[in-house]
Amino acid sequence: MSHSVELAQIGMTFGTTRAVSDVSFKVEQGEFFSILGPSGCGKTTILRMIAGFIEPTEGRVLIGGRDMKGLGPNQRPTAMIFQSLALFPLMPVWENIAFGLEARGVGKAERRRKADELLRLIALEGYGDRMPGELSGGQRQRVAIARALAVEPGVLLLDEPLSALDLKLRQHMRAELRALQKRTGVTFIYITHDQSEALAMSDRVAVMSAGLLQQVATPRELYDNPATAFVARFVGETNAISGRISDVQDGRARIDTALGILSGRAGQGARAGQQGTIYIRPEALMPGDPVNALDARIERVDFEGAFALVHGRFADGAALAASVPSTRLADAPAPGAETRFGFAPEHAVVLGDA
Amino acid sequence: MSVADRIFRGLFVLYLAAFALYLFAPLIIMGAAAFNESRFPTVIPWQGTTTDWFGAMWADRAMWQSLWTSVLVALCVVVVVVPVGTAAALVLTSLHARARSFAYAVMVSPLLTPGVVIGISTLILWRQLGVGGGVFLIVLAQSTFIICYVMLMVMARLQRFDRTQEEAALGLGASRGMVFRRVTLPFLKPALLASGGLAVLQSIENYNTTLFVRGFETPLTVFIATKVRTGLTPAVNALALVIIVATVLGAIAYEIARRRQAARPRG
Amino acid sequence: MRDLYGRFGPWLSTVFLSLVFIWLAGMVLAPNLMMIDYALRPNLPPAAIGGPDDGYSLNNILYLAGEATHRAIFLKTIWASALVALVTFLVCYPIAFWMAQRATTGQLSVALLLIIIPFFINEVLRTLAWFIILAYRGPLNAVLTNLGLIDAPIRWQGDGGVLAAMVYAYILFMLLPIYNAIESLEKAQIEAARDLGASPWRIHTRVVIPHAKAGIATGFVFTFMLAAGSYVAPALLGSPGSRWFTEIIYNWFFEGGDWNRGAAYALVLLVLCLAVVLITLRIARVNLADVAK
Numbered sequence: 001m002s003h004s005v006e007l008a009q010i011g012m013t014f015g016t017t018r019a020v021s022d023v024s025f026k027v028e029q030g031e032f033f034s035i036l037g038p039s040g041c042g043k044t045t046i047l048r049m050i051a052g053f054i055e056p057t058e059g060r061v062l063i064g065g066r067d068m069k070g071l072g073p074n075q076r077p078t079a080m081i082f083q084s085l086a087l088f089p090l091m092p093v094w095e096n097i098a099f100g101l102e103a104r105g106v107g108k109a110e111r112r113r114k115a116d117e118l119l120r121l122i123a124l125e126g127y128g129d130r131m132p133g134e135l136s137g138g139q140r141q142r143v144a145i146a147r148a149l150a151v152e153p154g155v156l157l158l159d160e161p162l163s164a165l166d167l168k169l170r171q172h173m174r175a176e177l178r179a180l181q182k183r184t185g186v187t188f189i190y191i192t193h194d195q196s197e198a199l200a201m202s203d204r205v206a207v208m209s210a211g212l213l214q215q216v217a218t219p220r221e222l223y224d225n226p227a228t229a230f231v232a233r234f235v236g237e238t239n240a241i242s243g244r245i246s247d248v249q250d251g252r253a254r255i256d257t258a259l260g261i262l263s264g265r266a267g268q269g270a271r272a273g274q275q276g277t278i279y280i281r282p283e284a285l286m287p288g289d290p291v292n293a294l295d296a297r298i299e300r301v302d303f304e305g306a307f308a309l310v311h312g313r314f315a316d317g318a319a320l321a322a323s324v325p326s327t328r329l330a331d332a333p334a335p336g337a338e339t340r341f342g343f344a345p346e347h348a349v350v351l352g353d354a
Numbered sequence: 355m356s357v358a359d360r361i362f363r364g365l366f367v368l369y370l371a372a373f374a375l376y377l378f379a380p381l382i383i384m385g386a387a388a389f390n391e392s393r394f395p396t397v398i399p400w401q402g403t404t405t406d407w408f409g410a411m412w413a414d415r416a417m418w419q420s421l422w423t424s425v426l427v428a429l430c431v432v433v434v435v436v437p438v439g440t441a442a443a444l445v446l447t448s449l450h451a452r453a454r455s456f457a458y459a460v461m462v463s464p465l466l467t468p469g470v471v472i473g474i475s476t477l478i479l480w481r482q483l484g485v486g487g488g489v490f491l492i493v494l495a496q497s498t499f500i501i502c503y504v505m506l507m508v509m510a511r512l513q514r515f516d517r518t519q520e521e522a523a524l525g526l527g528a529s530r531g532m533v534f535r536r537v538t539l540p541f542l543k544p545a546l547l548a549s550g551g552l553a554v555l556q557s558i559e560n561y562n563t564t565l566f567v568r569g570f571e572t573p574l575t576v577f578i579a580t581k582v583r584t585g586l587t588p589a590v591n592a593l594a595l596v597i598i599v600a601t602v603l604g605a606i607a608y609e610i611a612r613r614r615q616a617a618r619p620r621g
Numbered sequence: 622m623r624d625l626y627g628r629f630g631p632w633l634s635t636v637f638l639s640l641v642f643i644w645l646a647g648m649v650l651a652p653n654l655m656m657i658d659y660a661l662r663p664n665l666p667p668a669a670i671g672g673p674d675d676g677y678s679l680n681n682i683l684y685l686a687g688e689a690t691h692r693a694i695f696l697k698t699i700w701a702s703a704l705v706a707l708v709t710f711l712v713c714y715p716i717a718f719w720m721a722q723r724a725t726t727g728q729l730s731v732a733l734l735l736i737i738i739p740f741f742i743n744e745v746l747r748t749l750a751w752f753i754i755l756a757y758r759g760p761l762n763a764v765l766t767n768l769g770l771i772d773a774p775i776r777w778q779g780d781g782g783v784l785a786a787m788v789y790a791y792i793l794f795m796l797l798p799i800y801n802a803i804e805s806l807e808k809a810q811i812e813a814a815r816d817l818g819a820s821p822w823r824i825h826t827r828v829v830i831p832h833a834k835a836g837i838a839t840g841f842v843f844t845f846m847l848a849a850g851s852y853v854a855p856a857l858l859g860s861p862g863s864r865w866f867t868e869i870i871y872n873w874f875f876e877g878g879d880w881n882r883g884a885a886y887a888l889v890l891l892v893l894c895l896a897v898v899l900i901t902l903r904i905a906r907v908n909l910a911d912v913a914k
Contacts, residue, residue: 051525052525053521053524053525072524073521073524073525074524074525074526074527074528074529078525079525079526080521080522080525082518082521082522084516084518086516086518086519086521086522087519087522088519088522088523088536088537089541090540090541091536091540099523099526099528099536100526100527100528102528102532102536103523103526103527103528103529103532104527147522147526148526150526151526151527366715366719369715370716370719373712373716374735376712376789377735377736377739377789377792378735378739379754380747380750380751380753380754380789381739381742381747381750383750383753383754383760384746384749384750384753387753394756395753396753396756396758396759396760397760398758398759398760398763437640438640438641438643438644441636441637441638441640441641442640442641442644444625444629444637445625445637445638445641448624448625448628448629449624449625450624460645460649461645463649464649466842466846466894466895466898467891467894467895468846468847468849468850468867468890468891468894469850470850470852470867470870470871470887470890471656471850471887471888471890471891471894472652474656474870474874474883474884474887475652475653475655475656475887476648476652477874478652478655478656478659478880478884479651479652479655479656481880482655494648497644497648498644498648498649498652501644501648517628520628529630530628530629530630530632530633531630531632531633533629534629534633555741558743559742559743559744559745561743561744561745561852561853562850562851562852562853562867565852565871566871566874575743575744575745575853578743578745578746578749579745579853579856579857582749582752582857583856583857586752590749591749591753594746594749594750597742597743597746598742598746601741601742601743602738602741602742604741605737605738605741609734
């Protein structure tokens with residue numbers, strides 16, 4: 001059976017609060033899919049609707065093409081890993097891992113064997129008889145994953161499971177999760193508010209804001225070609241300059257701003273005569289580049305080795321952030337100086353203002 | 355330290371000593387009187403030391419009968435109050451804020467009702483149904499308010515419960531029954547044991563409520579109170595001393611068990 | 622309710638709700654309603670029940686107002702219970718303050734243990750202990766005579782004995798709430814007040830007591846309710862001149878044979894206690910939810 005997950009126009013209203021409106025997307029079997037958004041954007045609500053902890057007030061959830069309406073969390077082919085992990089503190093590690101098998105009526109000897117096998121998989125062999133309270137954060141994390149995998153779910157739902165770990169461990173666990181997903185072929189749906197986490201691990205990412213779906217795309221697409229202003233600002237850093245779109249042709253748009261006429265790729269809603277904004281990634285801005293020239297005053301230069309982060313103000317007072325390769329650093333003068341930056345049109349996108 | 359402070363401090367130490375005397379002198383005198391040969395329990399005059407009163411107490415059939423009644427009642431009370439009190443705590447913690455504070459007020463009201471009123475109202479209701487005072491009504495009347503204690507203790511424990519554990523278990527395919535049996539109940543176990551112990555103590559020591567619904571039964575407290583009025587001998591003190599020692603030992607054992615539990619690493 | 626079903630499923634939820642319903646409806650509500658019904662009906666021989674003389678009236682309650690002895694005993698029970706609560710408060714406050722603010726951790730755990738031990742012991746036994754101490758030829762009179770403080774033994778049985786035993790019996794109910802309340806007061810506040818030149822009296826009346834208001838109210842409520850509803854202390858330690866309201870109620874049931882009047886008196890006691898609870902909590906602005914802890 002395939003374990004694709006499809007959301008068809010689902011919505012959720014709690015009392016008078018609209019948590020999720022009209023969200024549709026399809027996650028393919030075996031995909032690592034992330035839902036990215038700031039806290040309160042409705043992403044956890046979506047995950048809980050897929051798991052079956054809450055029923056959507058509108059729309060349908062389909063797993064493997066089957067409508068999940070009326071099926072409780074214990075009847076769906078999903079397993080969830082919680083932000084708090086929710087390990088059972090009074091059961092030894094092996095009973096934690098084998099809990100789902102116990103629920104399915106598997107005999108004790110078989111449960112123990114399976115638990116030991118999974119403990120080997122997560123490199124915690126011999127920890128079966130410890131209590132969860134005796135493990136470190138990373139170990140508990142891995143036990144939670146093993147517990148979810150033990151029931152051989154078609155879909156694994158992960159609710160910011162790495163947020164409690166320190167940076168180093170988090171980066172390590174990212175790689176481990178990604179490898180585990182490739183090895184098991186299970187569909188992963190991963191919730192996070194950390195965009196670098198989503199970009200680094202996922203096949204595709206859905207970005208949400210205020211209960212609305214903003215864009216579903218590959219990480220690369222999301223970064224290079226944001227569909228909405230929210231995505232452009234939330235995913236990665238950006239320089240935003242507003243103006244009136246004067247001309248749209250052959251996928252290019254020209255926009256008339258207080259800093260001059262600039263051109264970039266035409267994105268969603270870019271129509272001539274409309275108000276719009278051009279979004280330029282920091283790494284696209286090059287000092288001394290004559291195309292799309294912008295004057296700015298440098299305020300601070302943070303040297304980071306391979307490149308330097310340059311902070312400043314454009315002539316109209318808007319903030320500037322540029323990431324300049326060290327090799328080009330000679331062109332970017334010291335703080336206080338006036339410098340001209342430019343960017344290639346294919347590295348910027350013009351979106352119509354909503 | 356100024357002189358005034360010193361005097362104040364001295365006076366306070368005196369006060370503490372007087373308070374300790376107030377707390378313990380009655381118990382010590384009552385216990386000591388059990389060893390006095392005098393026919394009336396007292397420590398003055400001391401007519402000679404004896405342990406005969408323990409023998410007299412031991413030989414008193416009525417005492418054994420009333421002890422049995424009290425133990426039987428206490429066991430029945432535990433069987434009633436632990437499940438009901440737990441259910442009340444679970445229902446209450448599942449309610450939303452508004453309904454919750456109203457339900458809470460209703461559910462703690464038996465604690466604010468005088469014990470005699472609980473006994474009387476139970477007696478009246480069941481007379482109407484043709485049931486007179488006796489073990490059944492004692493259990494019922496005592497349970498009415500002991501349930502509150504169980505509920506409060508279980509609620510206190512539930513406040514430290516991470517409910518995502520229940521969701522995690524459900525998500526792993528467990529039935530609601532299994533979630534309750536394997537996750538919720540084991541977490542509540544310490545509170546259930548403690549409240550069961552408290553319920554036994556509360557039941558055995560109850561007098562005000564029991565008095566009205568006892569019918570022809572004579573539980574231990576009624577037995578002692580009756581003795582005081584109709585022929586008090588140091589045999590009653592002997593009984594009191596045994597009960598005191600047993601309760602204090604029980605309390606200490608409970609406290610040790612609780613501390614050991616608290617010292618264990620938690621998940 | 623939906624939350625409960627979602628959490629435990631239909632089966633367990635039904636079991637839980639049924640248990641709670643049986644308790645609240647069958648053990649709390651129904652008995653009280655029946656008591657009110659009894660209180661409002663006349664005491665009739667079985668044959669006359671349902672007959673022309675049967676009907677609701679306030680006669681049983683008004684009887685209490687009209688009967689001079691009963692009325693006096695009722696009023697005395699009220700003020701004596703209030704006195705018990707007040708004396709218990711005065712006895713407990715210094716101890717609670719010391720435990721919460723001054724005692725070291727070691728002293729505190731010893732103190733808590735020493736205070737709790739007597740309360741694991743049956744109220745009847747505690748009263749018996751006072752019965753022995755206060756006996757006419759008992760230890761207290763002997764000590765006082767030997768010290769030359771009194772010439773002849775005093776009959777303690779009566780109001781004094783009842784007061785001593787009740788205060789003794791309810792110390793824990795007053796001490797623990799006050800201790801908990803004062804414990805949450807920052808030491809720095811007291812030091813700040815002292816630093817600003819406040820006298821100890823002012824520190825207590827202006828800083829500590831207002832902070833501990835909820836705990837004090839809780840202690841008062843419980844002590845008053847327990848004292849007013851107590852039977853054992855007045856029965857064992859009282860004298861014919863110091864009868865308690867509960868003793869009259871008992872007599873209606875088991876000696877006077879008029880359950881209807883007994884029910885009416887019990888109802889009055891219940892209403893009195895609830896009124897005291899609600900008024901005290903209102904005055905102290907305490908939520909009922911904070912009381913039962």
